[in-house]
Amino acid sequence: xxxxxxxxxxxxxxxxxxxxxxxxxxxxxxxxxxxxxxxxxxxxxxxxxxxxxxxxxxxxxxxxxxxxxxxxxxxxxxxxxxxxxxxxxxxxxxxxxxxxxxxxxxxxxxxxxxxxxxxxxxxxxxxxxxxxxxxxxxxxxxxxxxxxxxxxxxxxxxxxxxxxxxxxxxxxxxxxxxxxxxxxxxxxxxxxxxxxxxxxxxxxxxxxxxxxxxxxxxxxxxxxxxxxxxxxxxxxxxxxxxxxxxxxxxxxxxxxxxxxxxxxxxxxxxxxxxxxxx
Amino acid sequence: xxxxxxxxxxxxxxxxxxxxxxxxxxxxxxxxxxxxxxxxxxxxxxxxxxxxxxxxxxxxxxxxxxxxxxxxxxxxxxxxxxxxxxxxxxxxxxxxxxxxxxxxxxxxxxxxxxxxxxxxxxxxxxxxxxxxxxxxxxxxxxxxxxxxxxxxxxxxxxxxxxxxxxxxxxxxxxxxxxxxxxxxxxxxxxxxxxxxxxxxxxxxxxxxxxxxxxxxxxxxxxxxxxxxxxxxxxxxxxxxxxxxxxxxxxxxxxxxxxxxxxxxxxxxxxxxxxxxxxxxxxxxxxxxxxxxxxxxxxxxxxxxxxxxxxxxxxxxxxxxxxxxxxxxxxxxxxxxxxxxxxxxxxxxxxxxxxxxxxxxxxxxxxxxxxxxxxxxxxxxxxxxxxxxxxxxxxxxxxxxxxxxxxxxxxxxxxxxxxxxxxxxxxxxxxxxxxxxxxxxxxxxxxxxxxxxxxxxxxxxxxxxxxxxxxxxxxxxxxxxxxxxxxxxxxxxxxxxxxxxx
Numbered sequence: 001x002x003x004x005x006x007x008x009x010x011x012x013x014x015x016x017x018x019x020x021x022x023x024x025x026x027x028x029x030x031x032x033x034x035x036x037x038x039x040x041x042x043x044x045x046x047x048x049x050x051x052x053x054x055x056x057x058x059x060x061x062x063x064x065x066x067x068x069x070x071x072x073x074x075x076x077x078x079x080x081x082x083x084x085x086x087x088x089x090x091x092x093x094x095x096x097x098x099x100x101x102x103x104x105x106x107x108x109x110x111x112x113x114x115x116x117x118x119x120x121x122x123x124x125x126x127x128x129x130x131x132x133x134x135x136x137x138x139x140x141x142x143x144x145x146x147x148x149x150x151x152x153x154x155x156x157x158x159x160x161x162x163x164x165x166x167x168x169x170x171x172x173x174x175x176x177x178x179x180x181x182x183x184x185x186x187x188x189x190x191x192x193x194x195x196x197x198x199x200x201x202x203x204x205x206x207x208x209x210x211x212x213x214x215x216x217x218x219x220x221x222x223x224x225x226x227x228x229x230x231x232x233x234x235x236x237x238x239x240x241x242x243x244x245x246x247x248x249x250x251x252x253x254x255x256x257x258x259x260x261x262x263x264x265x266x267x268x269x270x271x272x273x274x275x276x277x278x
Numbered sequence: 279x280x281x282x283x284x285x286x287x288x289x290x291x292x293x294x295x296x297x298x299x300x301x302x303x304x305x306x307x308x309x310x311x312x313x314x315x316x317x318x319x320x321x322x323x324x325x326x327x328x329x330x331x332x333x334x335x336x337x338x339x340x341x342x343x344x345x346x347x348x349x350x351x352x353x354x355x356x357x358x359x360x361x362x363x364x365x366x367x368x369x370x371x372x373x374x375x376x377x378x379x380x381x382x383x384x385x386x387x388x389x390x391x392x393x394x395x396x397x398x399x400x401x402x403x404x405x406x407x408x409x410x411x412x413x414x415x416x417x418x419x420x421x422x423x424x425x426x427x428x429x430x431x432x433x434x435x436x437x438x439x440x441x442x443x444x445x446x447x448x449x450x451x452x453x454x455x456x457x458x459x460x461x462x463x464x465x466x467x468x469x470x471x472x473x474x475x476x477x478x479x480x481x482x483x484x485x486x487x488x489x490x491x492x493x494x495x496x497x498x499x500x501x502x503x504x505x506x507x508x509x510x511x512x513x514x515x516x517x518x519x520x521x522x523x524x525x526x527x528x529x530x531x532x533x534x535x536x537x538x539x540x541x542x543x544x545x546x547x548x549x550x551x552x553x554x555x556x557x558x559x560x561x562x563x564x565x566x567x568x569x570x571x572x573x574x575x576x577x578x579x580x581x582x583x584x585x586x587x588x589x590x591x592x593x594x595x596x597x598x599x600x601x602x603x604x605x606x607x608x609x610x611x612x613x614x615x616x617x618x619x620x621x622x623x624x625x626x627x628x629x630x631x632x633x634x635x636x637x638x639x640x641x642x643x644x645x646x647x648x649x650x651x652x653x654x655x656x657x658x659x660x661x662x663x664x665x666x667x668x669x670x671x672x673x674x675x676x677x678x679x680x681x682x683x684x685x686x687x688x689x690x691x692x693x694x695x696x697x698x699x700x701x702x703x704x705x706x707x708x709x710x711x712x713x714x715x716x717x718x719x720x721x722x723x724x725x726x727x728x729x730x731x732x733x734x735x736x737x738x739x740x741x742x743x744x745x746x747x748x749x750x751x752x753x754x755x756x757x758x759x760x761x762x763x764x765x766x767x768x769x770x771x772x773x774x775x776x777x778x779x
Binding site: 150198202 | 648652693695722723
């Protein structure tokens with residue numbers, strides 16, 4: 001794993017600066033740095049299908065994260081959600097900017113929401129890396145997930161593959177695929193999920209995520225992961241049409257990521273965890 | 279290009295055409311091998327390791343299943359698609375012709391089979407053909423099957439020969455002829471595609487009440503390059519007699535073989551009482567000097583099935599490498615159809631000898647089903663321990679089966695393997711034939727695979743793709759693509775009218 005403090009910074013910056021990375025360096029390692037992902041200790045794009053349901057109504061959100069306290073190193077995301085019938089879609093634009101280089105990703109996720117037993121999800125990504133003095137490069141990636149519900153939807157088991165199919169430039173840049181396996185139970189507005197993410201070199205990174213509602217307008221999420229050891233927390237507040245989130249992820253090697261997110265939605269109802277509580 | 283037939287092969291072809299009154303094959307023999315036991319029937323047992331199969335050749339292609347038509351198969355190797363086989367099956371009345379061209383090392387290997395059904399079915403095959411269904415000890419002595427660890431049940435029946443799907447132990451350049459019926463006979467001769475030994479054999483059999491008896495005689499001559507590839511260096515002749523008796527809920531069968539290597543004996547006894555089935559098999563080889571046994575017990579109930587298999591130490595073992603395996607599955611009426619297998623290899627103490635002890639477990643659970651979709655999860659674990667070292671491997675993955683109506687049926691598989699201290703691992707292998715097997719792996723990584731087909735009766739495009747990604751990066755795609763066109767015009771008309779409706 002490249003998640004040592006210095007290794008993380010190098011992994012983030014070197015691939016962009018050098019062009020297609022040599023074997024061993026992984027570009028685009030940070031896929032999601034929203035507060036919700038920090039709370040789930042899952043910035044690596046592991047599929048988490050048990051706790052977060054897509055919003056019922058169209059929504060827009062933007063977030064900004066600062067990574068490891070490094071000057072000029074930030075991760076910005078803008079997301080648009082839509083839903084039609086039993087399918088939901090999320091279009092996201094994310095930029096990891098650093099001095100002299102940046103990674104940009106367009107990500108489209110399509111999810112089945114109302115399937116009784118088996119739900120499928122697909123994710124298509126366009127990844128681009130540019131840096132000063134080097135040629136811009138990028139490519140497409142495709143992933144997916146399938147989940148099975150049980151106990152009336154209270155329990156869910158899923159398996160997801162991230163970037164299973166990639167175009168040549170991404171493969172040459174050592175952008176790896178990964179497989180995540182998870183299970184979660186939701187009851188009384190709270191949810192607990194266990195998740196493991198496996199990489200091609202045989203390393204894995206298990207994590208445990210707990211969601212707790214705090215009344216009708218707030219929710220907290222705590223996460224604990226290992227390999228590397230890390231803890232995360234996120235707080236979500238709903239104020240009128242606004243959704244405000246803040247999150248923090250701390251690594252055992254003393255690295256920290258913090259993030260703030262603001263969203264707006266026409267939803268008249270709260271997220272399921274809160275709705276169940278009400 | 280025609281293959282270079284030897285005089286020996288030409289003689290065999292002449293023999294094929296001259297001998298009248300031989301049978302070939304009981305028709306469903308190959309079809310039974312390629313039945314999608316692990317996919318189509320969730321109540322079937324968990325897949326077997328590929329190395330324990332008698333032959334891997336039936337795995338490489340979807341069988342024509344005795345339906346007239348044309349089949350083109352291409353293989354994807356190192357990311358490049360190459361045409362590997364063209365096969366054609368035509369029917370006219372009670373007769374059927376099957377022809378094939380197999381690409382091997384840049385050369386086309388033709389194979390042809392003619393079959394005449396009736397009271398005494400007759401079959402002729404020549405060219406590049408694969409011989410199967412020969413008596414077990416006889417086939418092992420003639421190197422027509424891979425010698426595995428398992429003790430296989432004796433076979434008393436008719437040898438089958440058909441154009442080869444690929445290179446395997448039983449494939450040869452030559453000919454075969456067979457005649458079925460209450461009395462049957464078969465003969466074959468040719469040069470093995472692997473090892474290039476010259477082989478020939480003849481067999482006769484008859485039915486006497488509830489007993490079937492058969493005899494076979496064969497010759498194997500080493501190739502001109504004997505010794506370099508590990509093949510036999512001396513000529514080998516063998517004779518085998520076999521008998522099978524059914525009655526009173528029991529079945530007993532035996533095969534005895536005499537060859538220049540020595541004598542060997544294979545016996546099986548099976549008892550069935552209601553849903554319970556007990557089997558015992560014993561194999562003795564005089565040159566090994568010991569008896570290998572395999573005892574099994576299983577229940578075939580509607581709600582659940584359980585199977586227990588015990589194998590004795592293998593022929594050449596220096597210490598106890600016996601195996602004990604327990605497998606069970608819950609029924610469809612349960613909450614989740616679950617199949618579990620646990621096993622151990624290398625039991626007991628072996629004095630001062632260092633005998634690896636292996637433990638393994640397989641779990642396959644169907645998590646959910648809805649309209650046309652099935653989602654299942656599997657975990658495979660192997661652990662090997664010696665007094666000096668412990669190693670283990672784990673594979674976890676999921677399989678999604680989608681029945682998409684006229685868009686066909688598709689299976690998607692993704693799994694991840696972890697290996698600790700160099701242990702061997704298992705993964706799930708999807709083969710073009712539809713059979714699912716356990717495939718050995720030595721490295722950690724992520725595997726993705728897909729298998730499926732479009733179309734049904736009129737024409738069908740089938741595919742299997744697989745790719746591994748390890749620490750060194752993603753490997754090339756491998757797999758195969760096949761195109762199958764129905765050749766029966768009445769069937770085509772029926773399919774067209776159904777599609778029009």
